[in-house]
Amino acid sequence: MRFFLHGVKVPHRKNTEKMAAVRMPAPASVTIPMQQHIGKPALPIVKPGDEVFVGTLIAEQDGFISSPVYSSVSGKVKSLTDLLMPNGVKCRAIVIESDGNMTPDPSVAPPTVTNKAELVEAIRRSGTVGLGGAGFPSYVKFNIPEGKTVDELIINGAECEPYITSDTRTMVDKSDDMLHGIVTILDLLNIPRAVIGIEGNKKEAIASMKAMAEKDPRISVKVLLTLYPQGAEKVIIYHTVGKVTPAGKLPLDVGCIVTNCTTVACIGNYLKVGMPLVSKCVTVDGGALNGRGNVIVPIGTSLKEVFEFIGGFSEFPHKVLLGGPMMGHAVASLDIPVMKNTNATLAVTEDEIREKKHTACIRCGACVSHCPLSLNPQAYLKAYNAGKTEVLEKLRVDICMECGCCSFICPTAQPLVETNKLAKGLLRSLAAEKKKKEEEKKMKEESKNVRAE
Ligand code: SF4
Ligand code: SF4
Structure with missing residues (x-):
């Protein structure tokens, strides 16, 4: 697999990069989903009428890959409900009526962290998940298995999607929290160095991170080319430390942990003050x-409420996105809540995302030459439309990271990334069906053997 300089030049539109974050007042109510992370949804532990504060645990982690959830306002639990998420899946959510006071939970206090186990437990309790958008529970990532060593902690500050600047503001305004998080992780997990990868167009963030790196010789800054998707996990590993992560392997397999800059700032803040996410x-x-x-x-x-806080709509939006225009989801309702891994919401006009006219594929090869993983999205489209799942398997559609470069560059508007998502889902469901059938067959054989005995 080659990475080199594949990717696409996207319009940056970092209109808000100089705008420090402002805190919005307490909303009248919040609807907090149980599924804000990859893994099993959290399990609610509150009931209607319960009093809660900012930072009160309202849902426990359920299973190995899951994450606890905390109240974001002080007030009373109103109800437990089902919420339709942007990906079309329903999940449980806790509705809390705010008293407007934003009173912190009296139990909030910094954790005691002196070794690896305490650090991993603190990260679990903080409710931190991958805040770059992935939502993978952070305590799982930092719980390095016995026998594995990590040479580099890679801090992802690429923020390569158009419009989004929330990570830039973290790097400029929260470098103290970042430093505390990075140093504690390096110390307690015995990782020798940390590299912060930032696209070259973020001058203020680069200056802030270089100033931070001067405080600890184990930390360095790597300025990356401004080319989407520098922030994709395997791409940033290659461009910061020069390692290639083979298909189907994890960063840990090449001695790396990659974490988003806001995630590490969130961990640093929790270690300092004890307020979860x-x-x-x-x-x-x-x-x-x-x-x-x-x-x-x-x-x-x-x-x-977020759009109202910022001044409301000037015109009817063509699309409302949760996340950026390359990897975000269009939402059908403004009732969708902000979640742990929400880094942007955009209300765009038709002109801003003018869609190309769909015509037949001209076999120009641009989708292949721009794919950061050197995949063949045009072949996926052909195979998916022909129902050839064995071809999809052979061409490894499963490793597509859904970055959208192929769709962005295609001059004939083929639904490439959309097809890849469908194809990956199809292969997953076929694999699950196959596994179920094998288990049923095994159970039948076992019960036949028991009867024969
Ligand atoms: S970029 Fe579009 S038109 Fe060109 S080969 Fe790929 S799918 Fe076909
Ligand atoms: S969406 Fe998948 S196939 Fe398309 S460019 Fe990105 S990694 Fe390659």
Whole structure:
């Protein structure tokens, strides 16, 4: 697999990069989903009528890969409900009516952290998940298995998606929290060095991170080319430390942990003050709005209230996105709440994301030559449309990281990344079906053997 300089030049539109985050006031109510992370949804432990504070545990982690959830406001639990998420999946959510006071939970206090086990437990309790958008529970990532060593902690400050500047603001405004998080992780997990990867167009963030790196010789800054998707995990590993992560392997397999800059700042802040993840800095932008900015939003606040806080709509938006235009989801309702891994919400006009005219594929090869993983999205499209799942398997559609470079560059508007997502889902469900059948067959054989005995 080659990485080199593949990728695409996207319009940056970092309109809010100089705008420090402002905290929005307590909303009247919040709707906090149980599924804000990869893994099993959290298990609610509160009931209607319960009093809660900012930082009160309202849902326990359920299973090995899951994450606890905390109240983002003080007030009373109103109800437990089902919420339709942007990906079309329903999940449980806790509705809390705010008393407007934002009173912190009296139990909030910095954790005692002196060794690896205590650090991993503190990260679990902080409710931190990958805040670059992935939502993978951070304590799982930092719980390095026995026998594995990590040579580099890579801090992802690339922020390569258009519009989004919330990570930039973390690097400029929260470098103390970042430093505390990085140094504690290096010390207690015995990682010799940390490298912060930042795209070259973020001058203020680079200066801030270089000043921070001077405080600890184990930390360095690597300025990356401004080319989407420098922030993709395997791409940033290659461009910061020169290692290639083979297909199907994890960063840990090449001695790396990659974590987003806001994630490490969140961990650093929790270690200092003990307040878990209850609010999120969100870039709010787009031509259909009267204002724009970076806003610190209590988790569970509806997009509607966030847009109202920034000044409301100047025109009917063509699309409302959760996340950026390359990897974000279009949402059908403004009732969708801000979640742990929400880094932006955009209300864009038709002009801003003018869609190309769909015509037949001209076999120009641009989708292949721009794919950062050197995949063949045009072949995936052909195989998927023909129902050839064995071809999809052979060409490894499963390792597509859904970055959207292929769709962005295609002159004939083929639904490439969309097809890849469908194809990956199809292969996953076929694999699950196959596994189920094998288990049923095994059970039948076992019960036949028992009867024969
Ligand atoms: S970029 Fe589009 S038109 Fe060109 S080969 Fe790929 S799918 Fe076909
Ligand atoms: S979406 Fe997948 S196939 Fe398309 S460019 Fe990105 S990694 Fe390559």
